[in-house]
Amino acid sequence: MTESGYSRDALRLLYAIGAYSNPDGDLSNRVWLKMHSICVVALLGVKSGVFQGYDVAPALFPFRGIKMFAMISQEAIEDVQSFFRNKHVDKVLLNTWFYSTITGVAVTADGQNLIDEFVTEDDRLQIDRIIYCAKCRSPLDFAVEIQHTPRTHMVMNRVCRCQTGGRHIRDDEWFSACGMADNRVEDFFSIGEIEYRAEPFFMDTSL
Amino acid sequence: MNDQKHFLYLQGTINVVLTEWLPIGHESIKFLQDKLECAGPDREFFITGNIDRERNSSTMKVGSTEVRLQVNDFTPMENIRFTAEVNIESTGANVQEEKIGVCVNRLGGISYGLSLKDRPGSSGYSVDELAYVVADLIEDSSIVMDTIFNSYQKRLLDIIYCNQSSERDKFCIVTAERLSPDVGNVQELFDTPAYRSELRQLLGAISRDRMVQLDEQTVLVAGESGILMIGENGRNYSEMLRLYGLMGCIVALQNNIFSRISWSWDLLYEQKRRVQEEGIEEIMDIQNTICGLSADQGLLMSVPMHLKRAMSKVSACVHEMNNVPTAPPGSDSPLFRHAVDVFNLSRDRIDEASDALETLGREIQNIRSLASTLSDKETFSINRAMNILTVVSVIVLPLTLITGIYGMNFYRKEPSGETLSVWNMPELYWKFGYPATIGTMVLIAATLLFVFWKKGLLLGATRSKK
Secondary structure, X not given: OXXXXXXXXXXXXXXXXXXXXXXXXXXXXXXXXXXXXXXXXXXHHHHHOOOOOOOOEEEEEEEOOEEEEEEEOHHHHHHHHHHHHOOOEEEEEEEOOOOOEEEEEEEOHHHHHHHHHHOOHHHHHHHHHHHEOOOOOOEEEEEEEEEOOOOOOOEEEEEEEEOOOOEOOOOHHHHHHHOOEOOEEOOOOOOOOOOEEEEEOOOXXXX | OXXXXXXXXXXXXXXXXXXXXXOOOHHHHHHHHHHOOOOOOOOEEEEOOOOOOOOOOOOOOOOOOOEEEEEEEEEOOOEEEEEEEEOHHHHOOOOEEEEEEEEEEOOOEEEEEEEEOOOOOOOOEEHHHHHHXXXXXXXXXXXXXXXXXXXXXXXXXXHHOOOOHHHOOOEEEEEEOXXXXXXXXXOHHHHOHHHHHHHHHHHOOEEEEEEEEEEOOEEEEEEOOEEEEEOOOHHHHHHHHHHHHHHHHHHHHHHHHHHHHHHHHHHHHHHHHHHHHOHHHHHHHHHHHHHXXXXXXXXXXXXXXXXXXXXXXXXXXXXXHHOOOOOOOOOOOHHHHHHHHHHHHHHHHHHHHHHHHHHHHHHHHHHHHHHHHHHHHHHHHHHHHHHHHHHHHHXXXXXXXXXXXXXXXXXXXXXXXXXXXXXXXXXXXXXXXXXXXXXXXXHHHHHHHHHHHHOOOOOOOOOOOO
16 A cells, blocks of 8 residues: 555556546546446456456446446456545546446546656556557557357457557567457456356245 | 456355346246156257258258256246256366256246355365356356247347347355355455455445344345355255345346336437438338337336236245244345345336336337328428429320321322322421411410319419318
8 A cells, every 4th residue: 555545556547547538637628538448457457467456357347238247357446436535536427329328537636646646657657558559659449349240149359449540559568468369358358267067056936 | 467366265065046037927937848848758958049940851950059958847837947057168168067957937036056066176266266157157047048938038038138138137146154264253354355356246336234144153245236145054044045036136127127118218219319300311220220119118018017926926925924933044134124125115116117118109109100200201202203203294295296296207299299198297288287286286285284283283283172
């Protein structure tokens, strides 16, 4: 725990939020970062070792009006809730084309001051590798690619794209560390499996 | 990179049960029992959701056989129990041995249960790992029912869950005999961030007041999407857990119904906006969407009836439980009381759901009429244009005939001057031939125009019949 009252991972996450929502330091022009993009950043950070204290596990996550299983870091979500309680981020509910709502967050002035004071250069470098294009240094979008298969209705992947357009330019070392393939964050919607053996168990539902 | 951090371990006999409630009734149970050949001697077989497309062939290809079933027990028109094993090839895993115990009841309650076996050399299953097991069980249980349900039942599920019924959320009940490390105070599970995060991964949102000590050895943690019971005496609370699970999954489905109704309303008003703004080019697409909404609304209308029946039965059971001298253990706990209160409040929402669906149906008819009116208006415009073309064609036709006749070359005299035939176009040699012909053509055109005008077939001219 740092002097700010947040963990090192929380400060890094706050820096990531600030980098997207307050890119030019002018809070009057801030943009809102969507929660599911924060979850992707958290997953990439966990896989590449940036977030040492975070963990990911499959959880149902609302996306495009439905709940889908995704690899979510509960610690990251809890830290965002802490930021909101301490007024270091603001929260907004956005309507979407899919007749649902999503949450966006943006850093506040207090949050930006906290970032300036407590986020170290090393923290920034670590996060910058995740959220900026290696070539043009523009922020990355974690867009959704949808493929329709005969068996399932759709398979979704997250892909990295520069906000200037086109694919993220590969940083091979970092991609390898994150376990990504061809800009796809394949592990976000594809939950893993563990080894287990089970027998049937019956719970009667009769009344 | 090790992205798994395990802090809490469940040990001993670990049972994982998912419950869900689906709008099925006696007929659906009968269908299910017939399909699973309960009356026949063979109670173990493969089952697939594939359709036989080679009706005239003696053999058939099935592709990957997905589910192997064994019927354990059934009561005609009441319930059925079977064991299901999802084909491990289809899951892509080769280290899972997963036999699911499925109970289906005519009121719609369905449970999918696993009893996890010990793994050699391990200290139980971490709560993290159980989250993976639950995720896997959610998917595999949906595969099982997808192969069994008929098209109507599958369509109903797709409507309720917006075509993502394979990942529909189910209420999770996990029981274990021991917890490692053994926390002294149940509140420590919430106060320790690492424990709290792990429990959230399994149970959804949790809070301090939803963790209770039922007795000296038994702890109950309730979350948004499941409950966890730890203790050697867990089986004493099975009745309470069963009702808790049923109430939880019924309320969850009710929430999904309302979400689907809201979704339908949003989609409907989007079509209304399109009718008013986008016009005739999109009218076919709009009408298709409205037809789809109407069909979905019709299918959803049956759900409140099933819900009401199931909720009445559950409420009666809870009421009966309160009135017996020895209530089942755990039924007096604040958590269970809270779940009952939420459930009773949800009962009032059934009528709201019915009203919302009826109103939705009426509004669909209104928007459909609006779209038809736009379509008719456009058709009217097209017809009017066609009308003008027809009038012009009819007027020009006799004139074309006249010019065509006089365009023919029938000579009256030969080149030598000798008369060939007095019948060959005498008008050409008449002093007033040309003005007479033009006058005739004008007369014909004027007459036709007058007739069309009298009949109201000209542009904008409508005559009301007195």
